[in-house]
Amino acid sequence: MHVAFVSMETAHSSDRRGLERARRTARLLADHGHDVTYLCSQWWGGDAVPTFDHEGVEYRRVTHEPATGAFTAKLPAALWRTGADVVHAVHGPPRHVAVAEKVGTLLRTPVLVDWFGDGAAEPGSQERAANGGDLVATPSELVRTRVREHGANDGSVRVVPESIDLEPVREAPVDDRFDVVYARRLDEHANVGTLLLALAERRRRDWSAAIVGDGPEREAVETAARDLRIDDRITFTGSLPERERVSIYKGAHVFAQTASAEPFATELLRALACGCLGVVEYQAGSSAHELVEGVDRGRRVTSPEELADVITEAGNVPRREYNESFERFDHDAVLDTYVDCYEGIRGSGLL
Template sequence: MRIAFVATTTAHHGDDWNARRMRGVAERLAARGHDVTVCCTQWWDGDHPAFDFEGVTYRRVTAEPAPRAFLARLPLVLNGLAPDVIHVATDPYLAVSAAKVAGMIRRTPVVVEWWAHPDDTAPPWRRYRAARSAHRVFVPSRTVETTVREYGADPDAIDVLPDSVDMAGIRSAPVDTRADVVYARDLDEHANAEEFLLAMAELRDREWRVAIIGDGPARPDIERTARDLRIDDRVEFLGALDPEAQRPILKGAHVFVQTATWAPFATELLRALACGCVGVVEYQSGSAAHELVEEDPRGSLVTSPQEIADEIAAAASMESWTVNEAYAPYDHDAVLDRYVDCYERAVDDYGLF
């Protein structure tokens, strides 16, 4: 299958959540033998119109960030690729309309990946148009599905496609017992790790070691909170670690705590649960993390630092695991199968009209 992704920026421009998600899906599709091209702003050196990386072809739409020029040139670029399906990231929303022009010319379905960032400043009419004009809308969680429905997307055209983890890599990873409790996420304005540290301070009379994985602009404030609470000697800040480096630490830990105020899908939590951690999630209206523990008998959903502390203490009586096979349906291959099924359904449905 020929799949054309559309994104003004990619993980090569900036390592944010949605860019990492798109890159992972694109590279896994290419590894499976699909012909994958990402139409984007140029990020590679030289004047080459295209660049191959990890099996994926990156096709230049514009050489520099220029939204209007990108939208104007996009239909021509897509038309030249002749894809079977066009997969658009919702940044900017108008790219959906531009991609649909090419889709109409070549009778190609347009699917949209929607992730609902809280700092989105696009006018509401752009969101409504994008949600209603796509043939199918891909969302990472039921929480984001609710948002897309509010913008008028057809409920029957929405597919929930979660993030995925490497179960084989988790099973084979060694165990690093440096931490009992772990927090992992980009340390940005939505991290809310101070709530986690307040909970750990409630347990200062117990023996525990904490690892905080991640980096970002909020890290100095989080480190200051640990010092102010006088628990900094028991909290290790490990910085940003790739998934391979996280696995041993998560397999050696007993509890993973999620407190972030925004998460269209809690990827780090999923990885921790698959590594056998007991999950403790503080409910946040802008986060989908609760969806992962609602049906997990080892997980819990709380609403305050005191409740986080109580659940961590209660988890001490639970058996320590290093793998949780209940999360095998979130393996990379299993989730990729769902993507391919959705692409094929979009192509078949489009052919009916």
């Protein structure tokens, strides 16, 4: 199958999780024998180099710079030249998604819109992006609901979750220094304060914790830990490679998820696959609770006091280093879901 990805920006030039999801999907498709063309603004060097092969994917220049107007104007001809079987349009900015949908209709080429939920919004274009494609893929029910609020029919939106590599989960060594772990970019949505208050509730008990990640709020979080007089029992690791994070999760008892905004809680998923007891503070803007619904090693809380109680009760839950029930989130398994989506919108009747 020949799949044409459409995204003005890519993960090579912009730090967005939705773009990284697209890069990973394109690479995995190429690894599994599919032809993949990625239409984008140029992120590689050389003005005279209109295409660039990377990770088995042919990146093809539509514009030299990420300029929305120029990109959308040149996109129809670029899409026509690819001759793809399916168009995979990455949401954000939505204007190029709407153009890809119109061109797909003219070319009789089905269009899947991958809507992660972190793309830029443009007045009036969200509704066009949500309604013009054959199928919208979202990482969670939370994002699916938001797409439906933009007018998409329920039957044209399908959840395709984020995926993880289970090989390091199975093979990485165990780092058992910490009882409780939090991991995420420390930005305005991190909401680490809930965990700090919960740990302060257990000041007289024996525990150790790690906060993994970096970001603009790190200094404020470290200051809050000092003010609560628990900083001597918390290790701020900064950003760590995936394998090191996995080693910490495999040795920890509890993974705490308290962020206020999360289209998909990937680090929580990794921790659950590593056997952690996943404790999620319910937040209206986060999908994290979806990962622990009906899961025996998952808990939902609504306050620091409840979080402290669950951390205490976790001492009675046997430790594990791998949870096979999350194998459905492995890269290959989720890629199969994408391929099912492509085949469905091509008319095989799977959807």
